[in-house]
Amino acid sequence: MTLRLPVFLLALLMFFAPLASADELEAQANELIKRALASSLSYELTESLTTEIGPRLAGSAAEARARAWAVRNFESLGFDKIHIETFDMKGWERGQISIQVGAPYTQPLMGTALGKSVGTPVGGITAPVVRFADYAALLAADDDALTGKIAFIDGGMVRTQDGSGYGAAGLRRRVGAYEAAKRGAIGLLIRSVGTSHHRNPHTGGTSYRKGTPPIPAAALSNPDADQLARLMVLKPDLSIHFTQTSRFIGTVQSGNVIAEIPGSEFPDEVVLIAAHLDSWDNSPGVQDDGVGVGIVMAAAKLIQDFGQPKRTIRVVLFGAEEVGLYGAFEYVRAHQAAGDFDQIMMVTESDFGAGRVWRMDTGISKNDEAKADRIQLVLAPLGVTKGKRTASGGSDVSALTRAGAPAISLVQNGWNYFDLHHTPDDTLDKIDRSDVAQNTAVYAAYTWMVANIEGGFHPPEK
Amino acid sequence: MTLRLPVFLLALLMFFAPLASADELEAQANELIKRALASSLSYELTESLTTEIGPRLAGSAAEARARAWAVRNFESLGFDKIHIETFDMKGWERGQISIQVGAPYTQPLMGTALGKSVGTPVGGITAPVVRFADYAALLAADDDALTGKIAFIDGGMVRTQDGSGYGAAGLRRRVGAYEAAKRGAIGLLIRSVGTSHHRNPHTGGTSYRKGTPPIPAAALSNPDADQLARLMVLKPDLSIHFTQTSRFIGTVQSGNVIAEIPGSEFPDEVVLIAAHLDSWDNSPGVQDDGVGVGIVMAAAKLIQDFGQPKRTIRVVLFGAEEVGLYGAFEYVRAHQAAGDFDQIMMVTESDFGAGRVWRMDTGISKNDEAKADRIQLVLAPLGVTKGKRTASGGSDVSALTRAGAPAISLVQNGWNYFDLHHTPDDTLDKIDRSDVAQNTAVYAAYTWMVANIEGGFHPPEK
Numbered sequence: 001m002t003l004r005l006p007v008f009l010l011a012l013l014m015f016f017a018p019l020a021s022a023d024e025l026e027a028q029a030n031e032l033i034k035r036a037l038a039s040s041l042s043y044e045l046t047e048s049l050t051t052e053i054g055p056r057l058a059g060s061a062a063e064a065r066a067r068a069w070a071v072r073n074f075e076s077l078g079f080d081k082i083h084i085e086t087f088d089m090k091g092w093e094r095g096q097i098s099i100q101v102g103a104p105y106t107q108p109l110m111g112t113a114l115g116k117s118v119g120t121p122v123g124g125i126t127a128p129v130v131r132f133a134d135y136a137a138l139l140a141a142d143d144d145a146l147t148g149k150i151a152f153i154d155g156g157m158v159r160t161q162d163g164s165g166y167g168a169a170g171l172r173r174r175v176g177a178y179e180a181a182k183r184g185a186i187g188l189l190i191r192s193v194g195t196s197h198h199r200n201p202h203t204g205g206t207s208y209r210k211g212t213p214p215i216p217a218a219a220l221s222n223p224d225a226d227q228l229a230r231l232m233v234l235k236p237d238l239s240i241h242f243t244q245t246s247r248f249i250g251t252v253q254s255g256n257v258i259a260e261i262p263g264s265e266f267p268d269e270v271v272l273i274a275a276h277l278d279s280w281d282n283s284p285g286v287q288d289d290g291v292g293v294g295i296v297m298a299a300a301k302l303i304q305d306f307g308q309p310k311r312t313i314r315v316v317l318f319g320a321e322e323v324g325l326y327g328a329f330e331y332v333r334a335h336q337a338a339g340d341f342d343q344i345m346m347v348t349e350s351d352f353g354a355g356r357v358w359r360m361d362t363g364i365s366k367n368d369e370a371k372a373d374r375i376q377l378v379l380a381p382l383g384v385t386k387g388k389r390t391a392s393g394g395s396d397v398s399a400l401t402r403a404g405a406p407a408i409s410l411v412q413n414g415w416n417y418f419d420l421h422h423t424p425d426d427t428l429d430k431i432d433r434s435d436v437a438q439n440t441a442v443y444a445a446y447t448w449m450v451a452n453i454e455g456g457f458h459p460p461e462k
Numbered sequence: 463m464t465l466r467l468p469v470f471l472l473a474l475l476m477f478f479a480p481l482a483s484a485d486e487l488e489a490q491a492n493e494l495i496k497r498a499l500a501s502s503l504s505y506e507l508t509e510s511l512t513t514e515i516g517p518r519l520a521g522s523a524a525e526a527r528a529r530a531w532a533v534r535n536f537e538s539l540g541f542d543k544i545h546i547e548t549f550d551m552k553g554w555e556r557g558q559i560s561i562q563v564g565a566p567y568t569q570p571l572m573g574t575a576l577g578k579s580v581g582t583p584v585g586g587i588t589a590p591v592v593r594f595a596d597y598a599a600l601l602a603a604d605d606d607a608l609t610g611k612i613a614f615i616d617g618g619m620v621r622t623q624d625g626s627g628y629g630a631a632g633l634r635r636r637v638g639a640y641e642a643a644k645r646g647a648i649g650l651l652i653r654s655v656g657t658s659h660h661r662n663p664h665t666g667g668t669s670y671r672k673g674t675p676p677i678p679a680a681a682l683s684n685p686d687a688d689q690l691a692r693l694m695v696l697k698p699d700l701s702i703h704f705t706q707t708s709r710f711i712g713t714v715q716s717g718n719v720i721a722e723i724p725g726s727e728f729p730d731e732v733v734l735i736a737a738h739l740d741s742w743d744n745s746p747g748v749q750d751d752g753v754g755v756g757i758v759m760a761a762a763k764l765i766q767d768f769g770q771p772k773r774t775i776r777v778v779l780f781g782a783e784e785v786g787l788y789g790a791f792e793y794v795r796a797h798q799a800a801g802d803f804d805q806i807m808m809v810t811e812s813d814f815g816a817g818r819v820w821r822m823d824t825g826i827s828k829n830d831e832a833k834a835d836r837i838q839l840v841l842a843p844l845g846v847t848k849g850k851r852t853a854s855g856g857s858d859v860s861a862l863t864r865a866g867a868p869a870i871s872l873v874q875n876g877w878n879y880f881d882l883h884h885t886p887d888d889t890l891d892k893i894d895r896s897d898v899a900q901n902t903a904v905y906a907a908y909t910w911m912v913a914n915i916e917g918g919f920h921p922p923e924k
Contacts, residue, residue, distance in 0.1 A: 051565075051692045051696075054569025054689070062568065106512055107746075109517025196893075198887050199662060199889065200660060227516070425685070427685035427693075
């Protein structure tokens with residue numbers, strides 16, 4: 001199974017190679033692809049991080065151990081300028097949860113706190129539930145429609161290859177607590193923002209706004225949301241007893257781990273490839289984002305073994321992504337303050353699981369598009385198509401893009417991503433070795449070409 | 463989707479009907495099949511029980527509500543002699559669990575108490591873990607190999623259509639605690655006895671024996687067992703901190719709910735069809751065994767609407783199956799004491815999920831085999847083949863078979879059953895309406911023919 005597609009791809013490469021280019025850069029990239037497809041380093045690093053550290057909540061002792069793991073592994077792989085850039089943040093912990101349906105249908109439901117949710121008062125809250133078919137239905141409710149009630153925001157999520165179903169469905173998680181509290185609600189339950197049909201509720205950050213009280217918010221697994229919806233047909237004024245001990249725990253430390261391959265000709269032009277070290281606390285965070293860490297570390301190591309790039313390649317493993325891109329914002333702040341932020345010539349992040357890269361989007365100057373096309377043509381035999389002329393580069397690095405950095409997004413197949421993402425089910429058995437190797441090959445060839453291509457890349461025109 | 467297969471089956475029936483027999487009994491059975499495939503009653507009853515009551519642990523208030531639900535529904539469906547036969551039992555509750563891997567790999571693992579396990583001392587136990595590749599490896603260990611240790615029994619489970627993989631793999635759950643304690647262990651962890659790759663650990667009863675201390679026992683989900691196995695390669699003397707608050711809670715009440723369709727000619731000859739009302743507490747128990755309740759209730763109702771059978775049809779919904787067939791043993795005891803046990807002319811139970819019936823096994827007198835063949839030929843167009851000449855009839859009713867009752871097993875396809883069985887994932891979304899209708903059709907036709915066939919059935923020769 002593992003060898004099936006790589007062999008097929010190698011055959012394709014042999015076919016395309018003469019067509020692609022006689023150019024040296026293309027030949028080098030093709031050699032890196034060949035080596036990456038034959039390597040299991042990215043999978044091994046992913047297994048090591050997610051097995052040895054397990055869940056890595058932002059600001060936790062486990063996240064600190066993950067930073068030590070990264071430094072140790074960067075060192076043993078022979079990288080340069082390995083260091084940690086630490087920062088303080090507000091710590092949060094999930095605590096315990098209990099969601100009990102009231103009489104006559106007394107029964108427990110499975111849920112999990114939304115990230116950064118407050119807890120309930122000690123002893124919990126008991127209140128009637130008001131169901132909204134989706135987030136839009138909540139917005140249509142009157143200002144005092146939920147006084148003393150628990151809001152239940154139901155609604156589906158569309159499965160897509162590019163993850164676009166997540167943004168729309170995610171509103172109920174990201175701002176549902178605010179909109180419910182504004183209408184008087186004392187608690188919020190949402191249907192998990194995910195496509196899993198297993199009883200593994202989906203967490204992810206929620207938010208509050210000034211002027212409305214923060215209310216405890218949790219997600220029900222999809223089967224539990226089904227159950228609650230059925231029960232509310234039987235009894236529209238059903239009550240729920242909801243107890244949650246999630247809480248903020250004061251100031252804690254996180255950090256970004258950085259390592260480099262110095263450039264031979266243009267050491268101050270930086271090609272930045274990234275992933276994030278933290279995960280939610282309910283899983284070992286394999287797809288999100290242990291495998292991204294494995295992919296970018298292994299891609300850089302393959303390059304290092306291959307030869308020195310003209311530009312500097314900087315691998316950044318961000319901290320505290322899940323709770324709000326804290327590491328990325330700190331990176332921008334610190335490097336703008338240090339005056340070296342503009343050295344970044346390109347940013348790209350692997351943070352969408354282990355599905356194959358199938359599209360390359362560009363957020364660069366129009367004048368550089370032909371160079372991007374050269375790269376895409378080399379990646380085409382791996383299944384990578386030409387994409388949109390807009391790109392954030394990925395989750396964390398979108399903060400760098402917003403601060404002006406050029407970006408290329410190597411878009412992964414996310415068809416199954418939200419079956420696992422942010423649930424307890426994000427475990428090692430769910431990723432495929434040959435898919436991981438395809439990603440590594442894409443990153444190695446892409447990064448090598450960006451780091452060596454004549455003229456480099458520039459930010460998109462405003 | 464729902465209509466696809468029934469339509470196909472109806473077409474098949476129209477084709478086979480003239481071949482099958484011109485006999486009146488066969489024609490009646492075929493009419494019942496037609497009605498059952500067009501009915502959604504079994505699905506509706508399953509949805510009602512598992513939604514309105516939810517989890518139904520033996521001896522709990524929820525199980526008592528399930529008995530009231532059964533009586534209410536038997537009454538509204540117009541059954542006869544509806545009553546509950548109660549009995550006392552030792553109550554047990556799952557409590558909370560925490561399994562923490564020790565340094566340097568500090569992280570939580572997901573598990574659940576095995577049914578009827580004792581808890582740990584308050585504050586938990588901390589001890590090195592000893593891994594056994596499977597149950598046989600534990601049996602090969604020395605008598606004092608585990609003194610002061612926690613045993614971890616790993617091992618797979620073979621996926622099969624007939625569920626035969628479960629029996630062998632289940633030894634680690636059923637008697638692992640005894641064998642580990644005999645060798646000095648102070649706690650037991652096992653890999654879930656199930657085929658689920660999700661983080662939903664599999665519960666199910668464990669047992670202790672006199673002469674060895676009862677030790678706390680829990681199952682890890684399959685991904686967590688993978689994780690522990692990987693960690694123990696890195697550190698073979700890994701420690702675990704294990705806390706579990708499961709406990710026995712004194713005497714509680716359970717009961718069997720019984721309803722009948724009286725026989726017109728032989729009211730004292732009883733055709734017994736069964737399912738069980740209780741479930742484990744970690745799910746709404748849809749496949750195990752809400753759907754069995756729906757199937758046998760609906761099959762009997764279809765018969766009642768069709769016409770009075772010559773023999774009495776008795777529907778028995780047993781209590782407290784999961785914890786050790788308590789309801790079934792009580793049924794045998796009470797009815798042997800009352801002197802009417804031998805009225806039972808046949809027993810069959812639906813307790814293997816919602817997969818289609820594909821085989822008919824017989825545990826009857828050799829002289830009655832031709833009659834069983836007549837029934838199987840009617841069921842053949844539904845996909846039911848002739849099976850083995852030995853049958854327990856099903857889980858609970860195996861207690862009745864052991865006490866001498868003839869049995870026919872209507873064997874279901876269990877290929878996916880252990881993806882859900884005894885896990886939190888045993889929810890309504892996992893069953894297929896057309897599969898449930900096929901089961902109902904099989905039960906209706908089968909039960910009608912047994913209740914009317916000339917000469918009836920007799921126990922197998924010793």
